[in-house]
Amino acid sequence: MDEFSLYVLDITMNSVRAGADEITVSLAEDGDWLTFTVTDNGCGMSKEQVEKLSNPFFTTRKTRKVGLGVPFLTMLAEMTGGGVKITSVPEKNEDGSVNPCHGTTIQGTFGRNHLDFIPLGDMVETVKTLIQGSPEINFTYIHTFPGGHVELKCAELRAMLCEEISLAEPEILMWIGGYLEEQYAGTEEA
Amino acid sequence: MKSLEELMAIKAKMADKVAVRQADGNEIRVVVGMATCGIAAGARPVLNAFVEGVTAAGLAENVTVTQTGCIGICQYEPVVEIYQKDKEKVTYVKMTAEKAQEVIEKHIKGGAVVTDYTIGAAKI
Numbered sequence: 001m002d003e004f005s006l007y008v009l010d011i012t013m014n015s016v017r018a019g020a021d022e023i024t025v026s027l028a029e030d031g032d033w034l035t036f037t038v039t040d041n042g043c044g045m046s047k048e049q050v051e052k053l054s055n056p057f058f059t060t061r062k063t064r065k066v067g068l069g070v071p072f073l074t075m076l077a078e079m080t081g082g083g084v085k086i087t088s089v090p091e092k093n094e095d096g097s098v099n100p101c102h103g104t105t106i107q108g109t110f111g112r113n114h115l116d117f118i119p120l121g122d123m124v125e126t127v128k129t130l131i132q133g134s135p136e137i138n139f140t141y142i143h144t145f146p147g148g149h150v151e152l153k154c155a156e157l158r159a160m161l162c163e164e165i166s167l168a169e170p171e172i173l174m175w176i177g178g179y180l181e182e183q184y185a186g187t188e189e190a
Numbered sequence: 191m192k193s194l195e196e197l198m199a200i201k202a203k204m205a206d207k208v209a210v211r212q213a214d215g216n217e218i219r220v221v222v223g224m225a226t227c228g229i230a231a232g233a234r235p236v237l238n239a240f241v242e243g244v245t246a247a248g249l250a251e252n253v254t255v256t257q258t259g260c261i262g263i264c265q266y267e268p269v270v271e272i273y274q275k276d277k278e279k280v281t282y283v284k285m286t287a288e289k290a291q292e293v294i295e296k297h298i299k300g301g302a303v304v305t306d307y308t309i310g311a312a313k314i
Contacts (some may be wrong), residue, residue: 001230010229017259061225063262069226127236132241133224133257160194161201170245171200 001072003121004036004110010069011038011106012130018042018104022138025130026121029145033082035110041103044090053086072109079116082109124180127152128173135168141180148187152180215250218298219273220244224257227264232286236268239290247294266312270298281309 001007002111008025015023020042026036045053052058054074068165074084091102110117127141131154138155154167157176165172222228222237240255261269266283270290273279280303282293289307295301305311 006229010226061260165204165271170250175197175200
């Protein structure tokens with residue numbers, strides 16, 4: 001993957017598949033570092049599963065035997081002097097008891113000025129793709145960088161539209177794309 | 191600046207349209223594989239080409255574009271499947287945004303499968 005925004009898309013898809021309905025994606029650029037965090041309220045993972053995640057031959061999928069999402073992210077983080085941390089609370093413990101506050105947080109730090117770091121790429125397209133695929137999920141997107149920040153909260157948009165109108169409607173998606181792009185353009189001029 | 195008022199205007203415009211869109215059994219469903227394999231192979235621009243192309247061609251009432259996970263043929267990604275009632279599923283492989291345009295024109299609009307891009311024609 002040659003753009004960071006594709007990593008963001010790929011890693012956030014894990015939260016989608018975990019059945020989350022609230023997902024926060026944040027990018028924070030500060031000094032030499034980019035911190036990328038995804039927090040969800042999905043089904044979570046046991047300690048053992050979290051440990052296995054860095055193994056490319058671990059996946060819960062039935063369609064193939066490898067799972068490269070987290071290993072790819074870890075590779076890029078470590079190549080640029082950073083790392084990846086994952087904390088997770090499973091919805092159900094092994095003894096069958098239930099954790100009311102379940103979910104996963106994955107956080108990666110990347111040396112944003114490192115030679116091996118890659119271009120950020122089209123973050124607007126990534127956010128649009130996430131919403132197109134799961135319009136029912138409340139995504140929150142926050143990107144902060146020196147000189148500004150860009151933000152989108154699906155819950156707020158949903159409150160303004162009515163329930164029948166899906167965020168995946170092409171007109172709405174186009175509006176979301178324009179809304180984000182104008183926020184980015186506004187901060188560049190500032 | 192894209193304002194929230196503009197969003198409200200879209201909402202007002204769409205209120206009647208949403209009611210009109212009804213399942214008549216002839217819808218076409220375009221499914222794009224968006225797992226790690228698909229994303230790494232370039233599925234995002236393909237998905238985008240279908241979403242925008244279908245809307246631009248005025249086909250949005252009858253065509254839905256959705257995402258799915260890994261179909262299990264990662265070496266053929268980006269993979270796009272097209273479902274239509276009473277017709278065999280068509281699997282397009284190694285797609286690009288340009289090929290997506292062609293599929294919209296010839297297959298979705300014109301009803302003719304673009305056999306060159308199907309899995310049957312693919313060589314690995």
